[in-house]
Amino acid sequence: MGREFIELFEEWAEDYDKSVVGEDPQYAEVFSNYDAILDAVVEQSVGRVLEFGVGTGNLSEKLLQAGHSVIGIEPSKEMRGIAKRKIPDLTILDGDFLIYPTPNAQIETITSTYAFHHLTDDEKSIAIKQFSELLPPNGKVVFGDTMFKTEADKNMQIAAAVKKGHHDLAEDLNREYYPTLDTMKNAFEKHGFDVSFRQMNDFVWVLIANKK
Structure with missing residues (x-):
């Protein structure tokens, strides 16, 4: 359920904000237009x-x-600590896409950026089913994440990363569970959502899923 990657994020936490502004050349293209990606998620929420x-x-x-x-x-825990220091009034709880405290108020939008790919396809489907149960009619899921039109496109990006000497990025793309657009579309439609996509850079798309 993505928790196998927690150790990586505990180590990355202090430098994460440097990565998103392009200071890590291996991930500069992944985080290209980072503010615009966040803004696009906010605009749809x-x-x-x-x-x-x-x-x-x-x-x-x-x-x-x-x-x-x-x-x-x-x-x-490390990420939560940084977020709390930056935004003391933020309500932030320990949990993941599959196991989390039940909100005590109605949720209209579920958001995420750069995270849903940590789940396998089967885990993504379970999470989406839970989103459908949690949201009211016309509720929304708005995600910004790395996705690919096809597996061939993903393999092309892996090959390009290797050619550039970006071996950490290539390993990341091979190790984690980056989906195709059709995989995401089918999973959301299966659980009662209408889905659209907006491409933000060579890696990242914003997914907008409206519950029927």
């Missing part, structure tokens, strides 16, 4: 928000600034 994979709180901060009430879920 409505009402009270449940955010998964809060990380260091960058999306949370933008959601709060836009007037949303936010409940954050984050499995990494």
Whole structure:
């Protein structure tokens, strides 16, 4: 359920905000247009928000600034600590996409950035079913994450990373569970959502899923 990657994020926590502004050349293309990606997620969000994979709180901060009430879920203790220092008023709880405290208020939007790919396809389907049960009619799921049009496109990016000497990125793309657009579309439609996508850079798409 993604928790196998917690140790990686505990180590990455202090440098994460440097990575998202392009200081790590291996991941500069992945985080290209980072602020625009966060803004696109915020623009599509409505009402009270449940955010998964809060990380260091960058999306949370933008959601709060836009007037949303936010409940954050984050499995990494180090990431939670940084987010709390940056945003003392943020409600942030220990949990992940599959196991988390049940919100005590109605959630209208579920958001996440750069996190859903930590789940296998089967785990993604379980999580989406839970989203459907949690959200009211017309509720939304808005994710910004690395996805690919096809497996061939993913393999092309892996080959390109190797050619550039970006071996950490290539290993990441091979190790984690980056989906195709069709995989995501089918999983959300199976659980009663209409789905659309907006490409933000060569790796990242914003997914907007509206519950019927």
